[in-house]
Amino acid sequence: MTYQQGGSRYLKTQVVSSSPEQLIPLLYQHLLVNLKKADEQIRANDIEGKAESLQKASAIVFELLSSLDMEQGGEIAVRLASLYSYFTKRISEVGRTLDVTIIQELVELVGSLHESWLEVASRQEEDRP
Template sequence: MCRGTSSTAASPRWRRPSPGPRARAPTWPLSSIRSEGSNTDRGAVDASPTEDTTMNYGRRKTDWGMYQSNEILSRPPEALVVLLYQRLLVELQRADRQIGAGELEGKAVSLSKASSILFELMGSLNHEVGGEIAGRLAALYSYFVREIHEVDRSLDRKRLQRLVEVITPLHESWSRAAQQSVGGAPVAGSNTAPANP
């Protein structure tokens, strides 16, 4: 056959094979298959839903997430600020370790989370009630965001450690303020040394 000519009879048209039916996972747990010694017919399957099914597990997981959300949202605003500061410190310390280990993707994620927390803190400021203090905090949070972006670009661990040293006293101050607002009871997340998950 010559080049440039086409022949439909010589070369059949290629078509993608159809995927066919896909196997689906059973909706019941494997433990629900009755053993030979049971009083029902051999090999019979009990398809009744149990607590171990995937669907129920997902629902329980969602219920737990809703419980956690409700628990957090029912706290006083000062306690929420303390939790945000604590998480901010955790993310910054994690980023420091990741920079040291050369985990650049993880560092980027941690610093992005830290920036998001700072934007949340900025959004929580009430400039009408807070006045000059709210304005100063907004400027400080903006400075922190710029520093985080600079650390992300330069991988300067000393700069990141200085940032943690500046944020730690703010976390402690908010912890004390939150404790005073709830009558001296310790606020969850108010410890001065953030946990490293």
């Protein structure tokens, strides 16, 4: 088994065993990993690697968008949907322009969301009996 296959199995185990509150921060974490990898790959002129990392990042953003409950989520869901659409547009732009400053912007935004969701998940776990 290769390192990549082992990592893929570990990720699947994490996803399957995660509660809904834990899944969103996990997706943000993996989005950050792929954005940072794409940054490194662009700087190293690894165009194939960059394309793969950006494709994974886009798939994660799509999963985040798909997870939104637009009926129950109200204004927060609408704002997140708009933000995720922005992420998709910017990731696509990175693929065309190789502009790492866009990746840095996305890493900051996703990092803030990740921290916020970790706080929410922590509070929800504390509130459970």
